[in-house]
Each structure stands twice: as structure tokens, then as C-alpha cells.
Amino acid sequence: MSVYPYIVAAWLLGAGLYGVMSSRNYVHLIICLTVMQASTYVLLLSVGYVSHGKAPIFADIPTNSTVVDPVVQALSLTDVVVEATVVALLLALVVQANKRFGTVDPNAMTRMRG
Amino acid sequence: MTPGRRVVAIVGLALLVGGLVWGVTGLYGFGRYHAAYGRLVARAAVPDRSATNSVVVTAFDYRAFDTLGEEFILFVSVIGVLVLLRRLRGERGRDEATAAAEDRRASESTRWIGLALVGPLVVLTAYIVVHGQLTPGGGFQGGVILMGAIAFVSVGGESMVLLRLRRTSSWVEMVESAGAAGFAMIGFGGLIVTGVFFENFISKGTSGLLTGGMIPLANVAVGLEVGGALLMVIAEMFDQRLRGRQS
Amino acid sequence: MNGLLAVLLTLVAGVGTLAVAIREPVRQTIAAGFLSLLLALLFFALQAPDVALSEIVVGSLAVPLMLLLAIAKIREQEEAVNRQPPEAQQEGEE
Numbered sequence: 001m002s003v004y005p006y007i008v009a010a011w012l013l014g015a016g017l018y019g020v021m022s023s024r025n026y027v028h029l030i031i032c033l034t035v036m037q038a039s040t041y042v043l044l045l046s047v048g049y050v051s052h053g054k055a056p057i058f059a060d061i062p063t064n065s066t067v068v069d070p071v072v073q074a075l076s077l078t079d080v081v082v083e084a085t086v087v088a089l090l091l092a093l094v095v096q097a098n099k100r101f102g103t104v105d106p107n108a109m110t111r112m113r114g
Numbered sequence: 115m116t117p118g119r120r121v122v123a124i125v126g127l128a129l130l131v132g133g134l135v136w137g138v139t140g141l142y143g144f145g146r147y148h149a150a151y152g153r154l155v156a157r158a159a160v161p162d163r164s165a166t167n168s169v170v171v172t173a174f175d176y177r178a179f180d181t182l183g184e185e186f187i188l189f190v191s192v193i194g195v196l197v198l199l200r201r202l203r204g205e206r207g208r209d210e211a212t213a214a215a216e217d218r219r220a221s222e223s224t225r226w227i228g229l230a231l232v233g234p235l236v237v238l239t240a241y242i243v244v245h246g247q248l249t250p251g252g253g254f255q256g257g258v259i260l261m262g263a264i265a266f267v268s269v270g271g272e273s274m275v276l277l278r279l280r281r282t283s284s285w286v287e288m289v290e291s292a293g294a295a296g297f298a299m300i301g302f303g304g305l306i307v308t309g310v311f312f313e314n315f316i317s318k319g320t321s322g323l324l325t326g327g328m329i330p331l332a333n334v335a336v337g338l339e340v341g342g343a344l345l346m347v348i349a350e351m352f353d354q355r356l357r358g359r360q361s
Numbered sequence: 362m363n364g365l366l367a368v369l370l371t372l373v374a375g376v377g378t379l380a381v382a383i384r385e386p387v388r389q390t391i392a393a394g395f396l397s398l399l400l401a402l403l404f405f406a407l408q409a410p411d412v413a414l415s416e417i418v419v420g421s422l423a424v425p426l427m428l429l430l431a432i433a434k435i436r437e438q439e440e441a442v443n444r445q446p447p448e449a450q451q452e453g454e455e
């Protein structure tokens with residue numbers, strides 16, 4: 001069972017990607033993208049985990065104790081907030097596309113050429 | 115999706131997920147991570163920078179260049195949101211009347227809760243941003259809470275606040291740009307003083323709040339930028355919602 | 362790997378699948394918020410308090426607010442189109 005977190009990350013990626021492919025509503029598609037982003041955070045943090053390791057904050061533990069890897073946490077930390085802003089950009093695109101084409105259906109948008 | 119396309123999609127997806135699962139079985143087992151870079155950073159953060167939060171030290175000092183790239187991703191996507199949504203603006207005169215009518219319908223209790231939460235949330239933001247190098251926190255989390263502090267007021271029922279913000283949005287834009295430029299300027303400060311981009315050129319201190327050299331300054335810059343950026347995005351989206359109601 | 366991590370990982374996989382399977386946007390926003398909460402708990406169990414704090418703040422404050430505002434705006438636009446006379450709608454489609 002030592003690969004179980006990685007399997008969960010791969011499952012989330014596959015489920016999110018299936019949602020993106022079979023989506024009929026652009027807002028549903030954006031939330032499936034959020035699920036795919038979650039899979040990358042789970043994968044990164046599971047790779048850096050050390051058994052019986054503590055959090056890498058040395059405010060109250062001695063500096064030579066076993067801690068989990070801080071580098072992957074630094075990567076995930078900035079990524080979470082930046083991806084929220086990219087979701088905002090995608091939502092603005094969807095609102096603009098709805099105004100232009102009158103629909104939020106990905107399949108319908110290819111047929112309505114102005 | 116037609117049945118044929120669905121079969122092809124599922125086959126492709128199964129190949130991708132299968133390849134991914136085969137790939138991750140070659141990683142270290144869960145919990146047996148033993149690469150050297152993480153251990154080195156964890157050992158070196160406290161003696162080197164006198165800061166106890168090695169995650170923030172990694173993100174804002176050792177790998178500050180990556181954080182600069184992420185900050186500019188945020189900056190550019192907010193520019194994209196503003197360009198897209200500001201084109202939809204038509205007349206401005208009916209906004210205030212609609213917003214005032216909506217505010218009258220809102221419940222008093224939510225309005226008062228929204229207004230009462232602004233003070234504590236700004237204090238919480240300042241605490242989380244400034245103590246970034248000591249406890250979990252930093253600029254990114256504090257910036258989002260700062261956006262929440264002002265968004266609560268409008269969601270509760272005082273939407274005029276966000277509308278006035280949009281009209282005088284130049285100072286919010288200046289705050290956001292100052293945050294983004296400030297972070298880059300800290301890097302250039304290291305270049306000017308020591309000849310290395312993003313070198314930590316301020317004295318590190320020994321313990322307490324004024325430790326970590328340039329890390330508190332970088333945290334404040336990032337907090338201002340993230341807060342200003344998300345505030346502008348929320349203000350533009352609120353504007354769209356109010357506008358639609360009377361068309 | 363202890364039981365808490367196994368339970369949290371299974372819950373995250375389940376709620377992630379649920380968030381993909383629900384098709385209606387407003388209900389899916391609720392599921393996405395719940396997924397963010399579970400992810401934050403998982404990050405705490407993986408000894409990552411900074412990432413958990415980011416995930417809580419973003420997943421319960423920023424993303425649902427933006428999603429609901431965008432969904433409301435799309436509904437206003439559709440209502441505005443439906444309120445126009447049918448000739449205008451015909452012109453819009455051509």
C-alpha cells in the first residue's frame with residue numbers, strides 16, 4: 001500500500017480529464033480543471049512525505065528532528081493561490097463567450113460562427 | 115459525445131492513467147523520501163536565516179526566482195480578466211440606483227456582520243503576512259484574506275463599497291502594481307548590493323520578528339499584490355452581476 | 362501509512378469523482394468547496410500546514426465567490442436574451 005497516494009493522484013487526474021472531455025457546460029469544465037489541479041498537489045506532497053516526520057516549522061521542535069520535505073511544500077503553496085487567479089481568467093472568458101455566442105455549451109460553440 | 119467518440123476517449127484515458135500508474139510505481143515508496151536537497155534546506159534554514167518556517171524561507175529566499183515567476187502569472191491573468199470584463203461595460207449611471215435598491219432589500223444582520231468583520235480580518239491579514247517566516251503563513255494567504263475582508267462587506271449588503279472601489283480603482287491598481295514591482299525591486303536590491311539577483315542582503319537578526327532579512331519585505335509585497343489583484347477581479351465580477359439585473 | 366491518511370485519501374478520491382459527476386454548476390460549486398475542505402485536512406495529515414492554510418483560504422473564499430458570481434452573470438445574460446421578442450432572437454442566431 002505504499003503507492004496508494006500516487007494511485008489516488010492518478011485517479012483524480014483521470015476523473016478530471018474525463019469530466020473535461022465529456023463536459024456540456026463550460027463552468028462544469030472549469031471545476032473539473034480544479035479537480036485536476038488538486039491531483040498535482042496530492043502527488044507533490046505525497047512524494048515529499050517522510051515517515052514519522054514532523055512539519056518543517058522549527059518554532060517549537062529542535063532543529064535536528066526529522067521533518068518532511070519543505071521544497072515541495074514551497075512549490076504547492078504558491079501554486080494554490082495562482083491557480084485560483086487563472087480560474088478567474090477562465091471564468092471571465094466564459095462570461096464573455098456567453099455574451100458573444102449566447103451559449104456555454106462547448107459542442108454548440110463550434111457551429112455558431114458569426 | 116457520440117458513442118464512438120466516447121469509446122475512443124475512454125481508451126485514451128485508460129492508456130494515460132495506466133501509464134501514470136506504471137510511472138509512479140517507480141517512485142520512492144510513500145514515506146521513504148531520502149533526497150538530499152530537502153534535508154539540506156531544512157537543516158540550513160534556522161542557522162542561516164534565523165527564520166523558523168523553512169517552507170517560506172525556501173519560497174521567498176532560496177527559490178525566490180520561482181516565486182517571482184508565479185507572481186507575474188498572477189499579475190498577467192488579472193490583466194486578462196480586466197481587459198475581458200471591462201469591455202462589457204456600457205452606461206454607468208444606472209449602477210448606483212440598482213445597487214442602492216439591492217442594498218435596501220438586504221438583511222440588516224448580514225450588513226452589520228460584514229462591517230464588523232473588516233477590522234478583525236485586516237488585523238489577521240497583517241499578523242499572517244508579517245509572521246510569515248516564523249509560523250505557517252506568508253504573503254499569499256494574507257492577500258486572499260485581505261480580499262475577503264472587503265468582499266464580505268459587499269456580499270453582506272453594502273455593495274456600494276465595491277462600486278465606489280471600481281470608480282476609484284486607480285489606487286487599488288497602484289497598490290497591486292507596487293506589490294508586484296516591490297518584489298522585483300527586492301531582487302534588484304540584492305543585485306546592486308552584492309552582485310547576485312535575489313541575494314538576501316539585509317541583516318538576518320537573531321530571533322523574533324525582525325529575522326530572515328528580506329523575507330518580511332517580500333511577504334508584504336506579495337500580500338499587497340495578491341490582495342489588490344483579487345479585489346479588482348471581485349469588483350469587476352460584482353459589477354457585471356449588478357449590471358445584468360436591470361437590462 | 363496510518364489509517365487517518367488512508368481514510369482521507371479515499372474520501373478525497375470519492376468527493377473528487379462526485380465533483381466531476383455532478384453536472385449542474387451551482388451544486389458542483391458546493392461539491393468543489395467540500396473537496397477543498399477535505400484536501401486541506403489531507404494536507405494537514407501530510408504535515409504541510411502552509412499548503413493547508415492556502416487551500417482553506419482559496420477553496421472556501423476566493424474560488425466559490427468567483428464561481429457563483431460568474432454563474433449569476435451567465436443566468437442574467439440568458440434571461441435578458443429570453444426576454445427579447447422572438448424576431449430579435451432569430452436575428453441573433455443567424
